[in-house]
Amino acid sequence: MQKVKTADSTSLVSQNVRIEGEIQGPENLHVEGYIKGAVALSGNIFVGNTGIVEADLEAKSIIIQGEVTGNVKAHQQLEIHPSGKLIGDCTAGSIDIKEGAVFEGRSMMIKKREASAMPHLQTSKGSGKHHQTKEKTKP
């Protein structure tokens, strides 16, 4: 059981379980229960249909099928399924919002290369509507 940097195991918070506090570590997390507080993982977060999260989330990729209230940061991809609901700002490398999903908040994209070179990009705001995944600057 050596320590591995990448998340190799998935933790499960099942439906009748509540966690209030901070969660962190190199893990994947599957939430069907309730989480309040803050979650920062280097793996992926999957919020299932029955999952309710009132917390700031940070992970590699985040998939939302349940309800999330809080700010979300996905270094790679954020996915909101038709049953999913996100109330809060999101920051993501790419976003995929399916028809029927609810998203209220601002969206910011993480630029792969020129994140530091063009800081003005970070200040762009979407009022209520999310940006398209393909958001690009003028040539």
Added chain:
Amino acid sequence: MPLFGKKDKKKENPAQQVKTVLSQNETSYFGKNLIIKGRVSGNGDIIILGGLEGEFDLRGRVKIAQPAKIKGEVKADVISVNGNVEGKLAAKQRLHLDQTARIEGEISTPRLSITEGASFNGEVTMSGRVTKESGAAAVGAKPAHQKEGAPEPRQK
């Protein structure tokens, strides 16, 4: 233009629904890399391999497996320990310390078993009131404990 029927069909992936139904009664699992600071509560069984700083307050079974490190208080119906605990353990029905358990703190339980090899520094309170609840549960509970000395299969 998509038809309405088509859209409805697409709405839910049946495979995902099944998965959700299954996971309702599944045991919660906190992997070895997960660190939780705060309070965990609710109904259901939990296996913890990671770190917890705070409080467990659960109606169900808690298994604290080997790499787990817990600082704080654990309350549950049934507690089984293989890992490290610093703090209070309170079981409503029974508590088992396995070979690799290392406990520092207080234990309170109506029924206690400790396997040879376990390390325990602290105090035990055996609540005399073995209530109906715990009596009934002991009968209905899983086919007894693992035999003494036999490590639980879920290890590692």
